[in-house]
Amino acid sequence: MRNNPSPYNFPRWFDPRRRMPGSWAFILNRITALGLTLYLFMHLVILSKLAQGPAAYDSFLVLAKSTPIKLGELLVIAAGFIHGLNGIRVGLTSFGIGVRRQKLLFASLMTIALAGTLFFAYRMFLTE
Amino acid sequence: MDNASSSSPRENYLIWGIKILAGLFILVFLGIHFVVNHLVAPGGLLTYADILAYYQNPIIPIMEICFLVFVVIHALLGLRSILLDLHPPARFAKPIDIAFVVIGVSMIVYGAWLIFEVVQLGRVG
Numbered sequence: 001m002r003n004n005p006s007p008y009n010f011p012r013w014f015d016p017r018r019r020m021p022g023s024w025a026f027i028l029n030r031i032t033a034l035g036l037t038l039y040l041f042m043h044l045v046i047l048s049k050l051a052q053g054p055a056a057y058d059s060f061l062v063l064a065k066s067t068p069i070k071l072g073e074l075l076v077i078a079a080g081f082i083h084g085l086n087g088i089r090v091g092l093t094s095f096g097i098g099v100r101r102q103k104l105l106f107a108s109l110m111t112i113a114l115a116g117t118l119f120f121a122y123r124m125f126l127t128e
Numbered sequence: 129m130d131n132a133s134s135s136s137p138r139e140n141y142l143i144w145g146i147k148i149l150a151g152l153f154i155l156v157f158l159g160i161h162f163v164v165n166h167l168v169a170p171g172g173l174l175t176y177a178d179i180l181a182y183y184q185n186p187i188i189p190i191m192e193i194c195f196l197v198f199v200v201i202h203a204l205l206g207l208r209s210i211l212l213d214l215h216p217p218a219r220f221a222k223p224i225d226i227a228f229v230v231i232g233v234s235m236i237v238y239g240a241w242l243i244f245e246v247v248q249l250g251r252v253g
Contacts, residue, residue, distance in 0.1 A: 030210060033203075033206045033207075033210070034207075034210070036203070037203045037204075037206070037207055040199060040200075040203055041235075044235060044238065044239055044242075047242055048242060050176070050179065050242065050245070050246050050249075051242060051245045051246070051249070053176075054176040054177075057176045057179075058175075058176060061175070080158070084151075084154075084155055084158070087148075087151050087155075088155075090148075091148050091151070091152070094148070123167075
């Protein structure tokens with residue numbers, strides 16, 4: 001099938017044409033999953049600074065408060081909201097809840113994700 | 129459906145259920161982890177001294193280890209399902225599973241060691 005996630009259809013993954021909301025939800029879930037897993041590895045490696053003592057950790061804190069790192073953290077927060085809320089939709093619909101209203105459910109949850117991300121963006125960039 | 133996909137390994141219901149259940153637990157633990165570490169902390173990050181003090185509460189290391197276990201399980205089962213969606217040949221199924229188990233156990237052991245190290249540093253300091 002044309003949209004099968006086969007390596008041979010790889011270029012098709014990046015083609016936004018003729019996609020239904022379910023397809024977008026699936027793509028968003030997969031992209032955020034890959035991003036969050038990469039972040040998990042980085043988070044564990046960076047936290048090793050804690051075992052190296054206060055000087056090593058404090059130098060990390062200075063870096064963590066720089067704008068590029070904060071932008072990266074905002075991406076992680078957005079990915080967390082999208083993946084977590086989309087995951088709730090997948091869980092609910094898998095048990096037959098809200099199947100007939102999937103589009104509305106997806107749109108509502110992604111609106112909450114956007115609002116949550118904007119809240120954190122405000123806190124991170126305008127109140128600190 | 130092509131012939132390759134019918135003979136390639138698939139994610140079974142048990143693995144899928146574990147992934148969903150781990151995801152649910154993550155939502156709970158992530159909420160607590162995030163509020164304490166990033167929302168309540170001044171400037172969005174705890175200082176070194178704050179972290180050592182925070183980990184002296186015995187509930188916290190237990191909660192963080194549970195969080196770590198569920199996150200690693202969910203993340204690696206998710207990666208596995210993405211790989212299986214690419215319909216790898218059946219002979220790759222076992223090496224893929226072994227690799228994920230080794231990576232997962234290593235991450236959990238390393239993370240747990242780090243948490244216990246922080247607890248110890250807090251007791252000494």
